[in-house]
Amino acid sequence: MKEKKISLVLGSGGARGIIHIGIIKWLEEHNYKIKSISGCSMGALIGGFYAAGRLDAYSEWLREIDILDMLKLLDFKGSGGFVSGEKLMKKLQEILGEHTIEELPIKFTAVATDIDTHKEVWINEGPLLNAIRASISLPMFFTPYKYKNKNLVDGGVLNPVPIAPTFHDDTDLTISVNLGGEATLHPLINNKNKDSSISNTFKEYFGKLSLPDSFTKENNIYMVANKSFETMQSNIAKMKLAAYPSDIEIDIPINLCGTFEFNKADKLIEYGYNICNTIEELKE
Numbered sequence: 001m002k003e004k005k006i007s008l009v010l011g012s013g014g015a016r017g018i019i020h021i022g023i024i025k026w027l028e029e030h031n032y033k034i035k036s037i038s039g040c041s042m043g044a045l046i047g048g049f050y051a052a053g054r055l056d057a058y059s060e061w062l063r064e065i066d067i068l069d070m071l072k073l074l075d076f077k078g079s080g081g082f083v084s085g086e087k088l089m090k091k092l093q094e095i096l097g098e099h100t101i102e103e104l105p106i107k108f109t110a111v112a113t114d115i116d117t118h119k120e121v122w123i124n125e126g127p128l129l130n131a132i133r134a135s136i137s138l139p140m141f142f143t144p145y146k147y148k149n150k151n152l153v154d155g156g157v158l159n160p161v162p163i164a165p166t167f168h169d170d171t172d173l174t175i176s177v178n179l180g181g182e183a184t185l186h187p188l189i190n191n192k193n194k195d196s197s198i199s200n201t202f203k204e205y206f207g208k209l210s211l212p213d214s215f216t217k218e219n220n221i222y223m224v225a226n227k228s229f230e231t232m233q234s235n236i237a238k239m240k241l242a243a244y245p246s247d248i249e250i251d252i253p254i255n256l257c258g259t260f261e262f263n264k265a266d267k268l269i270e271y272g273y274n275i276c277n278t279i280e281e282l283k284e
Contacts, residue, residue, distance in 0.1 A: 006173045007036040007166035009246060010043025012156030012233065013179025014138070014259030015268065016252055017042020021059050022272025023177060023250065024050055030282070032175075036107040038165040040155025043177070044110035044135035045092075048128050051106040052099045061095055062265040070262055085142050089133055099128040109165040110135040111155035115144060120158050122165055123147070138259075140225055157229075160237040163244050174246040175282075180234030181251030226259055248281045 006027070010020050020043060027034065039047035049055045075087045101108050102125055109124045110131035123131040134145040134152040144151045155162060161178045234254055241249060256271070257264050276282055 003031045003033050004173055005033050005035045005171040006175050007038070007169040007171045008034050008047070009161055009163050009166060009174065009176035010037065010039035010047045011161040011177050011179045011237065012039075012041030012043055012154060013160070013230070013252070013254070014042060015261045015264065016179040016254075016256050016259075017046055018062065018262065018265050018268035019179070019252055019256070019272030019275070020046040020177060021055065021062075022269040022274070023276055024055065025269075026273045026276035026282075027175075030276075034106060035171050036166055036169045038109045038111065038162045040111040040135050040159060040162050041138070042136065042179075043162075044155065045132050048108060048110065048132045049096060051104045051108045052096060052128060053105075054096050057095050058092075059265070059269065062262065063269075065263070065265075067263050070260075083142055085133065085137075085145075089129065092132070093129055096129060101125050101128050101131060104128070107169065109162070111159055111162040111165065112137070112145070112147070112152040113155055113157040114150045115153050115157075116151055118158075120155065120162075121147070121150060121152060122162075124165070138226075139229065156233045158236070159240060160233040161240060163240070163246055173248060175248045175250065176241065176246035177250045177252065178237050178241060179252045179256075180230065180237045180254045182253060183255040184253045230254060230259070248279065250275065250279060 008024075008027070010017070024034070024046070034050070037047035037051055039045075046055065049058045073088045073091060075084050101123070108128075109122050112121045112123060112134040113119075114121050121134070123134060130147065134147050135155045136142065137145050137153040139153050139157065142153075144153050146152075160180055161176050163174065163176055166174050252275070257268065
């Protein structure tokens with residue numbers, strides 16, 4: 001197959017975004033040359049690490065961590081969110097290193113949301129890690145990120161699959177990955193060991209902190225708010241993609257896994273790779 005230059009649009013969706021890694025791997029192995037990336041939330045994180053040539057290192061780290069490792073990265077001292085994100089960003093910086101967006105070999109745009117002006121913010125210059133931090137600021141969970149005197153949160157609030165930044169790319173195709181696709185009747189990826197659940201491990205590790213029930217109990221206030229946010233994102237994505245369709249759209253079921261189930265990295269990466277084999281347009 002002749003090499004095709006593509007613009008890749010990576011959507012938001014928490015841990016489901018790990019499937020982006022498998023999709024990128026498949027594209028690389030099938031003569032697709034990624035020349036441009038637009039992403040928000042996990043899409044910005046995965047896309048940024050790929051553009052900087054550090055996606056393999058990030059993937060290896062993801063495959064090695066467990067639930068307890070993830071919980072140790074949470075610093076509950078945020079303002080405007082449960083978590084400040086400082087510990088997590090320090091770890092990501094260890095893996096990523098120092099990069100500015102202008103120096104990347106691939107055009108890159110991270111999309112965030114200005115909660116004061118209610119507008120999208122496209123970040124395509126400056127420190128890469130700052131752009132990622134702004135774009136992954138999940139409302140209520142992460143503290144909003146201050147960027148050029150703007151209070152920024154997750155780009156998925158307004159545009160979960162940000163195609164617009166790729167409109168003027170000189171590429172052959174635009175491929176989008178929507179992590180808010182139609183839910184399936186049966187869960188696709190399960191944890192067989194209930195004792196390894198996030199809620200149980202959370203209680204074991206943070207029990208002495210007496211965290212509010214709104215965070216630790218089943219069907220808690222935060223969980224309901226997060227599911228509501230995902231429902232909103234899914235419907236916004238449908239409208240955006242209907243108005244501005246990509247050449248090839250990859251839809252991922254919204255109930256593929258939970259927002260914070262990063263401990264399922266192996267299965268999610270494999271799922272991302274394998275789903276590409278089911279899309280006929282990619283094989284043409």
